[in-house]
Amino acid sequence: MDSNITVLFVDDDEMNCKVFKRYFSKISDIEILTALSAENAIELLKQAECTIKIIISDQRMPQTKGHQLLDHCRTFSPEVFRVLTSANQEEVEALFKNPELTGTIQEYIAKPWDFKQILEVIYSAVR
Numbered sequence: 001m002d003s004n005i006t007v008l009f010v011d012d013d014e015m016n017c018k019v020f021k022r023y024f025s026k027i028s029d030i031e032i033l034t035a036l037s038a039e040n041a042i043e044l045l046k047q048a049e050c051t052i053k054i055i056i057s058d059q060r061m062p063q064t065k066g067h068q069l070l071d072h073c074r075t076f077s078p079e080v081f082r083v084l085t086s087a088n089q090e091e092v093e094a095l096f097k098n099p100e101l102t103g104t105i106q107e108y109i110a111k112p113w114d115f116k117q118i119l120e121v122i123y124s125a126v127r
Helices: 014-024 038-047 066-076 089-097 115-125
Strands: 005-010 030-035 052-058 081-086 107-110
Touching: 005 014, 005 038, 005 115, 014 030, 030 038, 038 052, 038 066, 052 066, 052 115, 066 081, 081 089, 081 115, 089 107, 107 115
Parallel strands: 005 030, 005 052, 052 081, 081 107
Antiparallel strands: none
16 A cells, blocks of 8 residues: 555535545545545646545536546546545436446445545555
8 A cells, every 4th residue: 555545535515625634634644635626626637647546526516527527537547546425325326327437436425424434445445
């Protein structure tokens, strides 16, 4: 395992980004980058493409949805592990049934978050 795991967290809700970053700042081997939109996330991926190991994106964001961002990531940064988070289980189930999105979402984390589960996903993704 790398000594530092860089995770890009994407959510249009700034408070969610702050909570996520604050929680994981307590864990020494995880570095959190945040983006408030898919467009910001794509720019960060371009800048830090060799260091970002995992992207965790909210599904419901204005303009570009989380699954669209993860699909872009699958194409342009396939080495990055892709995680979707959402409070809308039905919407996520429909995404998993869409054959065009096979392989886009590698893991799903339901809201409200269980930070222990997120930590497990992060560590298992880099093994």
